[in-house]
Amino acid sequence: MDPLVNELKRKLDSLKSSMAQLEEDSPPGIMVAKVGHLTRNVRNGEYDPDHVSIGPYNYHWQIPTQQDKLRSLAVVLSAAEEPSMTVEVYLKELAFLEDKARSYYANTFDGITKHQFVHMLLLDGCYILSRFASFPAKHTAHVAGAARSSAFAASLEDLAVVRDVFFLAENQIPFFVLEKIGELTVSDGKALVGRCIADHALELMKAQRYAVAAPAMVPPELTAPENLLHLLHMHLKPQETDVLLPGRGATGTGNGAADKTVSSVGRWRTATEYSYAGVEFRSQEMSEKGGVRCILDVKLDSGGGTLVVPRLDIDNETWRLLRNLMGLEQRNREAVGSHVTAYCIFMSQLASDRKDVEMLSKRGVIVHAHGNDGEVAQHFADLCKGITFDKSDPNINYLWDTRQKLDKRSRSYRRRWMAWLRRKYFSNPWLAVGLLAAAIGLVCELVQAVYSALSYKQA
Incomplete structure (x- = not known):
């Protein structure tokens, strides 16, 4: 029994150490997690991307092709204000955020190496920004076809991108990754990314008639989203709650x-x-x-x-x-x-x-x-x-x-009876008139009967 006791004690000590580390690291308030099987099995396809895979949960899908995401990277690089902002710089900066980014997911993704994870964050982040952020591009002649403005919502392909990037709970990367890429690209990149994507999300919610304002995005209670689905969720808060x-x-x-x-x-x-x-x-x-x-x-x-x-x-x-x-x-x-x-x-x-x-x-x-x-x-x-x-x-x-x-x-x-009466007789004006006439006739007959009884008694 001693080896078993020692092994369990060691595992308990390791568990306590891990929990203490989590408390010190202040894990994020919002996690990107897989949708539960009982929920997913009802309509499985409504949680999977059709046009673009974003983040580690859908890393194996590789849609669109890597070539499409590489073109998006070229768009972002072409907009960089500093010539020194090369691919190496972007990768190095995102590598510092890898552990933090992983902590935003409920899964550990042990099968995705550090190199692959950082590579994924860069390509996915650039793909999103090339679609939804308006960087002042400097030399984009060779990649002009890949750049998209915020007024892209006319084509079916772009609608599919909106659905996959904004709507899917599992198809997300942390918002701070987008902000970091924007920050590396232009001087006010962090604010630019937040403003462009927030504006697009608001227009999306207005166009779909889901909401007309986002109280959480308005000062003094300015709150940054954790991911793009969370950004849409911030628009949906009932008043007085x-x-x-x-x-x-x-x-x-x-x-x-x-x-x-x-x-x-x-x-x-x-x-x-x-x-x-x-x-x-x-x-x-x-x-x-x-x-x-x-x-x-x-x-x-x-x-x-x-x-x-x-x-x-x-x-x-x-x-x-x-x-x-x-x-x-x-x-x-x-x-x-x-x-x-x-x-x-x-x-x-x-x-x-x-x-x-x-x-x-x-x-x-x-x-x-x-x-x-x-x-x-x-x-x-x-x-x-x-x-x-x-x-x-x-x-x-x-x-x-x-x-x-x-x-x-x-x-x-009483209310049910009154509702039945209104529904059966007063919904049709002719029935209402007939019912009123019948009521008046009944009252007249009662009055006549009373007078007859009184007359008979006096006689």
């Missing part, structure tokens, strides 16, 4: 939800079920100055009878983006919260049937280009499969209070 801040305990103040006694919260009811309880659905356009700034800004009016849901424009990439954002949150809940996951669970249960999608489409809450409403409903039904989320915890579910109020309303027999 103090209880959702990372690290907030159940005793926080915020909007009051966390101070209430936490009770179990079941699934959301469908849109049709809420309609039967008298809940109206209303769509609202987003505005930087208005009360709706992103698709997560779901609001219940003070009377509890109208649910305002920002319009969601759905195409094939909507599901990919939402799934990968949830993947980011699943691994980094303490750092980024669970806002997108809470929203996706809400929408997936609200619109899980064809009739629900049809109703929400008529109200302008959902706009889609799919073949039929049933196809959209199936996408919603599959959206959150394999996702881990405690919807009963108000500290991570920003819609907890809304869910409680709607549930209370749905269990009210």
Whole structure:
């Protein structure tokens, strides 16, 4: 037994040393991790790149060809202000960041050598910057075909690049790598890279109608992204979500939800079920100055009878983006919260049937280009499969209070009866007139019966 005891003690000492080292190194708040198998298996293809592989998780894919990435390197080198900025200088500077860059991944990638890892960071970083950053190129005649401006979104190839580079949780490199390459290239390169990519991300979110502003990118709370998917995630934060801040305990103040006694919260009811309880659905356009700034800004009016849901424009990439954002949150809940996951669970249960999608489409809450409403409903039904989320915890579910109020309303027999009456008789004006006439006739008959009874009694 002694050898076994000594071996376990040695491994425990090594583990303690490793944990102490991690604490000293202050590991990043946001990790790039593989999407869980239960989630990935639902729609496996929505997590894999089709046009460009970025980072170590997809290192083996080698798409596009190395020749394409080499042309991007040439574009960046041609824009360098200092002639001394050669390939060797870039590689040497990135080699100093290798350990830090590796720490941003949940995997160790022992099969990728130091040389290969640095080589990958340089080529992938230059590929991204050649697409999304506007360097003032000095002598690019021989590589002009490789340079792209920020107005590139017209071609299908460029749309595929946007999807692969921005949307995929596993297809990422740390943002500081891009900043370092920019810093080596031009004097204000770090700021230039941050500004160009942030502007492009904002335009992307506006074009897709997901958000109109990014509060985390606005001073005085200027926060740099950890990677490009995180940059998109920073645009999707519902207003008035103090209880959702990372690290907030159940005793926080915020909007009051966390101070209430936490009770179990079941699934959301469908849109049709809420309609039967008298809940109206209303769509609202987003505005930087208005009360709706992103698709997560779901609001219940003070009377509890109208649910305002920002319009969601759905195409094939909507599901990919939402799934990968949830993947980011699943691994980094303490750092980024669970806002997108809470929203996706809400929408997936609200619109899980064809009739629900049809109703929400008529109200302008959902706009889609799919073949039929049933196809959209199936996408919603599959959206959150394999996702881990405690919807009963108000500290991570920003819609907890809304869910409680709607549930209370749905269990009210009086409200359900009134909603049924309005739906059956008052939705058609002629039926309403007929019902009113019948009511008046009934009242007249009652009055006549009373007078007849009184007359008979007096006689």
